[in-house]
Each structure stands twice: as structure tokens, then as C-alpha cells.
Amino acid sequence: MESDEEGIYDVESDASINYNSSDDGIYSEGENTAHGEANDFMDEPTSYKCLTSDQIFNYMMKVVDEVNAILQLPPHITCILLNHFKWDKEKLMERYYEGDQDKIFEEAQTINPFRLKGKVVSSNTNNITSFSMQSTKRPLTTQEVCDICYLPSQHMNGLQCGHFFCIDCWNEYLRIKIIDEGQGQKIACPANDCNILTDYETILSLLRGSDIKTKYHQRLTDGFVMSHHLMKWCPSPGCSVVVKVTTAGTRNVTCICGHAFCFHCLQPIHEPVRCPLLKKWLRKCNDDSETAHWISANTKECPKCRATIEKNGGCNHMICQNKSCKFDFCWICLSAWSPHGSSWYNCNRYDANDSVAARTAQEKSRAALNRYLFYCDRYMNHRQSLELEHKLYSKIKFKMEEMQQHNMSWIEVQFLKKAVDILCKCRNTLKYTYVFAFYLRSNNQATIFEANQKDLEMATERLSEYLERDVTTDELSNIKQKVQDKAKYCEGRCEALLRHVYEGYDMDLWEYLDE
Amino acid sequence: MANISISRVKREFAEVVKSEEAKRCGICIKMLNENNFTKLLGEITGPPDTPYEGGKFLVDIEIPDSYPFNPPKMKFITRIWHPNISSVTGAICLDILKDNWAAALTLRTVLMSLQVLLSAAEPDDPQDAVVAKQYNENIHLFMKTARHWSEAYAKARPIKTQDFHEKVRKLSETGFSDDSCRTALSKSGWDEQRGMETLLDS
Numbered sequence: 085m086e087s088d089e090e091g092i093y094d095v096e097s098d099a100s101i102n103y104n105s106s107d108d109g110i111y112s113e114g115e116n117t118a119h120g121e122a123n124d125f126m127d128e129p130t131s132y133k134c135l136t137s138d139q140i141f142n143y144m145m146k147v148v149d150e151v152n153a154i155l156q157l158p159p160h161i162t163c164i165l166l167n168h169f170k171w172d173k174e175k176l177m178e179r180y181y182e183g184d185q186d187k188i189f190e191e192a193q194t195i196n197p198f199r200l201k202g203k204v205v206s207s208n209t210n211n212i213t214s215f216s217m218q219s220t221k222r223p224l225t226t227q228e229v230c231d232i233c234y235l236p237s238q239h240m241n242g243l244q245c246g247h248f249f250c251i252d253c254w255n256e257y258l259r260i261k262i263i264d265e266g267q268g269q270k271i272a273c274p275a276n277d278c279n280i281l282t283d284y285e286t287i288l289s290l291l292r293g294s295d296i297k298t299k300y301h302q303r304l305t306d307g308f309v310m311s312h313h314l315m316k317w318c319p320s321p322g323c324s325v326v327v328k329v330t331t332a333g334t335r336n337v338t339c340i341c342g343h344a345f346c347f348h349c350l351q352p353i354h355e356p357v358r359c360p361l362l363k364k365w366l367r368k369c370n371d372d373s374e375t376a377h378w379i380s381a382n383t384k385e386c387p388k389c390r391a392t393i394e395k396n397g398g399c400n401h402m403i404c405q406n407k408s409c410k411f412d413f414c415w416i417c418l419s420a421w422s423p424h425g426s427s428w429y430n431c432n433r434y435d436a437n438d439s440v441a442a443r444t445a446q447e448k449s450r451a452a453l454n455r456y457l458f459y460c461d462r463y464m465n466h467r468q469s470l471e472l473e474h475k476l477y478s479k480i481k482f483k484m485e486e487m488q489q490h491n492m493s494w495i496e497v498q499f500l501k502k503a504v505d506i507l508c509k510c511r512n513t514l515k516y517t518y519v520f521a522f523y524l525r526s527n528n529q530a531t532i533f534e535a536n537q538k539d540l541e542m543a544t545e546r547l548s549e550y551l552e553r554d555v556t557t558d559e560l561s562n563i564k565q566k567v568q569d570k571a572k573y574c575e576g577r578c579e580a581l582l583r584h585v586y587e588g589y590d591m592d593l594w595e596y597l598d599e
Numbered sequence: 600m601a602n603i604s605i606s607r608v609k610r611e612f613a614e615v616v617k618s619e620e621a622k623r624c625g626i627c628i629k630m631l632n633e634n635n636f637t638k639l640l641g642e643i644t645g646p647p648d649t650p651y652e653g654g655k656f657l658v659d660i661e662i663p664d665s666y667p668f669n670p671p672k673m674k675f676i677t678r679i680w681h682p683n684i685s686s687v688t689g690a691i692c693l694d695i696l697k698d699n700w701a702a703a704l705t706l707r708t709v710l711m712s713l714q715v716l717l718s719a720a721e722p723d724d725p726q727d728a729v730v731a732k733q734y735n736e737n738i739h740l741f742m743k744t745a746r747h748w749s750e751a752y753a754k755a756r757p758i759k760t761q762d763f764h765e766k767v768r769k770l771s772e773t774g775f776s777d778d779s780c781r782t783a784l785s786k787s788g789w790d791e792q793r794g795m796e797t798l799l800d801s
């Protein structure tokens with residue numbers, strides 16, 4: 085059903101925004117394809133579209149029109165019928181031509197417009213819209229008392245069921261249904277014991293205010309979007325964009341609002357870990373409030389002088405702010421920073437020998453907790469760094485302006501923003517490598533994975549440190565080369581790690597610990 | 600929009616006062632404070648041929664700001680023995696006070712529905728499990744208990760459950776309040792021994 089829809093409605097031509105039209109995405113995946121590198125684990129930017137609520141409404145209406153070419157009903161009635169059949173066109177047609185049409189209208193909670201023919205006097209009889217609600221507006225001369233507010237009104241409106249209410253009451257009723265209850269397609273007539281559903285044409289003609297109309301458009305398309313397995317609402321709060329993928333395999337998408345998420349589970353992009361494992365991890369983190377408390381601390385003590393140090397940048401290389409101490413240490417393991425710069429950087433790996441040493445059951449459970457805390461702490465650290473990295477964008481922007489004043493063009497200074505993009509992507513990947521590692525049973529491949537993780541972590545910290553500290557002091561002439569080298573290296577490490585993990589998935593190399 | 604809510608309640612109020620039907624059925628609405636249309640008091644007369652006959656049942660009515668688009672909040676103030684009304688809190692299980700509320704319904708129609716509920720309980724959708732169990736298992740005992748509660752709390756006359764009043768009086772000599780004794784006995788099928796145990800357990 086999906087594939088033929090593509091052909092018929094051709095939304096790509098007018099009703100879509102191309103991913104590439106936006107350049108504020110944090111994860112600039114376009115870069116990867118531009119290099120033409122083979123990276124089958126990345127989703128092509130062209131494999132999805134972002135549709136605004138108006139576009140999705142138009143798309144929905146195209147489906148309605150398509151069905152209507154056959155059914156010949158007023159579009160707002162067809163819309164109610166289609167929604168009743170969960171947007172399964174074939175099922176609606178089959179039932180419609182099978183026989184009992186009145187029963188279909190009744191089930192769908194609407195009124196068969198053919199039953200009303202001749203009954204309704206309309207000023208607008210020349211086309212199909214004569215069925216619509218406008219025709220049920222009563223003549224303006226009579227004043228009637230509204231059954232809701234009990235006040236006389238000249239503006240009485242109602243659905244085909246014949247229950248009339250004043251325009252103020254309609255608006256208040258619809259506001260509660262649309263805004264407070266988040267309803268759209270399933271708003272019934274306010275009369276007692278009447279289950280006739282409102283149609284979009286009536287509602288749009290009654291609603292006052294563009295905000296509520298926009299909201300209504302969104303809610304109206306909910307059923308349509310949910311019934312379509314290649315479309316999902318962007319989960320970012322307040323965002324009303326629908327992401328539509330071309331194939332069910334598409335995983336990582338970036339909404340035009342900038343929010344990057346996993347199309348399958350709606351969590352933020354979580355490479356390389358897969359959705360079920362992530363879900364398990366998130367549940368574990370939520371369950372463990374005590375440890376969550378333990379890891380949420382944003383401050384640590386200097387391991388040497390015990391001065392309290394607050395982390396205010398993403399870099400894990402800390403320098404104690406106590407002027408007489410100035411100890412260089414690693415935020416993650418709290419040991420001296422100096423070995424971290426060299427190749428025996430060992431901060432990413434939990435020493436399994438420690439847990440082997442655990443003898444009694446109590447020690448074992450403590451070892452299990454320590455193991456969890458070890459991975460959780462690293463996960464939280466990268467998460468926190470990632471949040472702080474967003475400060476870096478404004479810092480870098482400042483630097484870019486400065487460089488433009490020194491004879492560099494706008495295009496030439498974009499390398500800095502790209503470097504921060506890469507930094508964020510690497511941090512995000514690192515964050516989830518600790519989730520993956522937590523569930524991973526050690527084997528040869530796991531050892532290779534840990535080595536890749538270590539390399540990526542080291543490369544990321546170097547890039548982070550450079551962008552955060554040295555870029556402000558270094559000679560302008562040196563910066564570009566250094567940033568590009570470090571970023572490119574980082575990106576290479578990240579791709580290597582991801583490729584290895586994805587190959588492992590394909591070849592079934594990963595073994596998991598039962599938890 | 601509070602102004603729809605207030606103008607609507609004012610109108611309804613005037614309508615109930617005039618309504619012949621309301622008078623005939625023994626339904627009225629009172630204001631608790633002058634010019635306060637958010638806290639009202641409803642009164643329902645127990646319908647004939649039911650254990651509630653002749654009783655006066657007071658109902659607490661709270662009008663939300665979003666009235667009439669959302670239902671009024673109602674609960675019984677007068678204690679009542681009924682499967683769809685909590686014998687402890689007076690909370691009511693009635694569809695039109697929840698999902699099936701419609702803006703065109705009124706306080707009067709809700710009170711009349713409550714009156715109908717008193718004549719025709721719906722034990723399959725119970726609010727009070729103990730009462731519903733008794734209703735299903737021993738309808739005769741349920742009727743008599745409900746009558747007794749109406750006499751004790753809703754001033755229903757004539758007194759038809761003298762033996763129950765006597766049991767409550769005897770049990771209350773232990774120092775427990777009449778209300779606690781009545782509840783304990785009602786929940787124990789009016790067995791004095793079990794009633795005493797229920798009292799001590801609670």
C-alpha cells in the first residue's frame with residue numbers, strides 16, 4: 085500500500101522540505117556523503133522528508149481526494165470515513181460497495197449526506213459543498229436560545245444532526261477538546277446523547293484564532309500519521325513536524341527543528357547501540373534512583389587539594405581552579421591527566437580483575453553495582469559534556485567572526501562549525517558506546533571494540549580541548565590546519581568504531597550479558 | 600471562560616426554581632453563599648417504591664470554571680447505602696458525570712438521573728464493592744439495610760427497621776459511635792458478633 089501511494093500522491097514535488105535545505109542540524113551527515121565514502125550504517129539524508137503540519141494536512145487531503153474521485157462524497161465526510169477505517173482505502177471501498185452504506189456512516193459516527201438530499205434548503209446547491217455545515221446555518225433573522233449558555237444568539241451553528249449552539253459556546257467547547265484534551269478527528273457534537281462527529285470543514289469555519297486552527301490541523305492529522313508506518317511526529321516538545329521516511333529501514337533522522345532522533349524508538353540518536361538495548365538501559369537508569377542521584381552530581385572535588393570544581397565545559401581534562409594547586413586530572417576517573425594523553429590511556433575500560441576478586445555474594449553484588457556505576461558515570465559524563473558543548477557553538481561563532489575580519493571568507497571559516505558538529509557526533513556516539521559496553525560479554529571482538537572506544541575517546545578529548553582552550557590563544561594561521569586534522573582524525577575513529585559494531589551486528593559477533 | 604459558566608448556572612438556577620417537573624419529583628438546588636455559583640447544594644427526595652422513599656438526600660455540587668463543557672463535581676453528603684455510591688465518601692459512579700457528560704445536560708437533569716439511579720442501581724458498575732456484593736447476594740438484606748440508612752441519615756419515615764436501630768443502639772454501648780456501629784453491622788450482614796469483630800479490626 086505504501087509504495088503505490090508514493091507514485092500517486094507525489095508529495096515530494098511540492099509538499100516537502102528537503103533535508104538539505106536546513107543547515108542547523110547538529111549532526112551534519114551531509115558531510116559523509118559528500119566525501120563519497122562507503123558508510124552503510126549511516127542513513128542517507130535523502131531517505132526522509134520533513135513535512136510541516138500544513139503539508140501533512142495537504143497530503144492527507146490528497147488521499148481524501150483520491151478516494152473521493154470514486155465515492156463522490158463531500159471531502160469532510162470522506163475524511164471521517166477514512167479515519168474510521170484507519171486510512172485503509174481498500175477496506176473502506178470494499179465495505180462501501182459491499183452493501184449497507186447506512187451502517188458504515190453510522191459506525192463512523194456521521195450522517196449519510198445522500199439521506200439529507202432535498203431535506204436541507206441550501207443557498208449553495210450548485211456543488212458538492214452544499215452538504216456541508218454552511219447549509220445548516222440557520223437564517224440570521226431568528227434569535228434562538230443556545231442550549232449551552234442559555235443566552236439568545238443570532239449565530240447558531242450545528243452539524244447535520246440538527247443540534248445548534250451559539251458560536252461562543254462552540255469555540256469554548258472546541259478549545260477544551262483541541263487544546264486541553266488534544267483531540268481532532270474524534271470531537272463529537274456537544275449535544276447530549278449525540279455521537280455525530282464534527283468535520284474539519286465545520287470546525288475550521290467555526291474556529292476563531294489562527295493558533296487554535298494550527299493546533300487543530302495537527303490533531304486532525306494524528307490518526308492519519310499514526311496509521312502510516314513510514315511517518316512519525318518529531319518527538320521534540322512543541323515541534324509539529326512529521327518525518328516521513330522512504331523505507332522502513334531508515335533509522336537516524338534530523339527534523340528541520342534541529343532535533344535528531346531515532347525513527348524507530350523516537351529517542352535521540354543512539355548509535356551504535358540498538359533500540360531494545362537502549363530501552364533496557366534507560367529503564368535501568370530510571371529504576372535506580374539512588375545511583376541516579378549519585379551520578380547527577382555536577383561537581384567533584386579536586387583529587388589533590390579537595391577544592392570543589394564545577395564542570396563548565398565539555399572537556400574532561402580538568403585543571404584545578406585553586407591557584408596554588410592547578411592539578412591536571414581526568415574528570416571521569418579523577419586520576420592525573422598526564423597518562424591520558426599517551427597511548428596507554430586506560431580510562432574507558434572497567435578492570436575486570438577487580439570483579440574477579442569479589443568472593444562473597446555481597447561483594448559480587450557490590451561489584452555488579454560498581455560495574456553499573458562505572459559505565460553509567462561515563463555515559464552521564466559524555467551526556468553532560470554534550471550539553472555543555474552547545475556553549476561551544478556560540479564561542480566558535482565569535483571566533484569565526486574574528487577570523488572573517490582577518491581576510492578569511494565566510495566559507496573558509498565554516499571548518500570551525502563543522503569541527504564542533506563532529507565533536508558533538510563523536511561525544512554522542514561515545515555516550516552510547518558505554519551502554520553497548522555495559523551489556524557486552526567480553527570476547528575478542530569486544531576487546532577490539534574497547535580499543536576503538538579508547539581511541540575515539542582520546543581523539544574526542546583532544547579535539548574538545550583544542551576547541552575549548554587553545555583555539556582562542558593559538559596563531560590564526562595555525563588554527564585551521566590543526567582543527568581540520570584533529571576533526572578529521574576524530575571522524576575517522578568514529579566511523580571505524582561504528583563500522584566495526586555494525587559489522588558485528590551483521591555477522592552476529594556480539595554476545596550479551598544477561599541482566 | 601468563567602462568564603459562560605456563571606451565566607449558565609444563574610439561568611439554570613432560575614429554571615429549577617420555576618420548574619414544575621423538578622418540584623413534582625422532589626428536586627431542588629440551593630445556594631450555599633450569596634453570589635457564589637461555584638458551590639451549590641442539591642436535594643433529592645428518595646423515589647417511591649424504593650428503600651429511599653421519603654428520604655431527603657443532600658448532594659454537594661461543585662461547578663468547575665469550564666462548566667458546562669466539563670461536568671459538575673457531585674457527591675452525596677447524606678450517607679446512603681447504594682451499590683453505585685460510596686458508603687464512606689459519598690462518591691458517585693455515574694456515566695454522565697464522567698465520559699458521557701454533554702454540555703447540553705444541566706444540574707437538574709443530573710439530579711434527576713441521580714434519582715433514577717436510586718430506583719435502578721447498576722451493580723455491575725459498582726462504586727462500593729461491599730454494598731454491590733450484598734446487593735447481588737442477598738437483595739432482601741440489601742433493601743432492608745438501605746431502608747435503615749435512609750431512616751437513620753435521610754429522615755425517611757415511617758420507621759420500618761426498628762430491629763436494626765436496636766442493634767446499633769446495643770452495639771454502641773461498647774463506646775463506638777452510632778455511625779461506626781451501623782457501618783460495621785451493615786458490612787457484616789447485621790450479625791452482632793461479626794459486627795463487633797469488624798469494629799475491632801478497623
Ligand SMILES: [Zn+2]
Pocket residue numbers: 230231232233234235249250251252253254
Ligand atoms: Zn451558547
Ligand SMILES: [Zn+2]
Pocket residue numbers: 243245246247273274275278279280
Ligand atoms: Zn448532535
Ligand SMILES: [Zn+2]
Pocket residue numbers: 318319320323324325339340341342343
Ligand atoms: Zn522537530
Ligand SMILES: [Zn+2]
Pocket residue numbers: 346347348349350351354358359362
Ligand atoms: Zn532507537
Ligand SMILES: [Zn+2]
Pocket residue numbers: 386387388389390391404405406409410411
Ligand atoms: Zn586542586
Ligand SMILES: [Zn+2]
Pocket residue numbers: 414415416417418419424431
Ligand atoms: Zn580518566
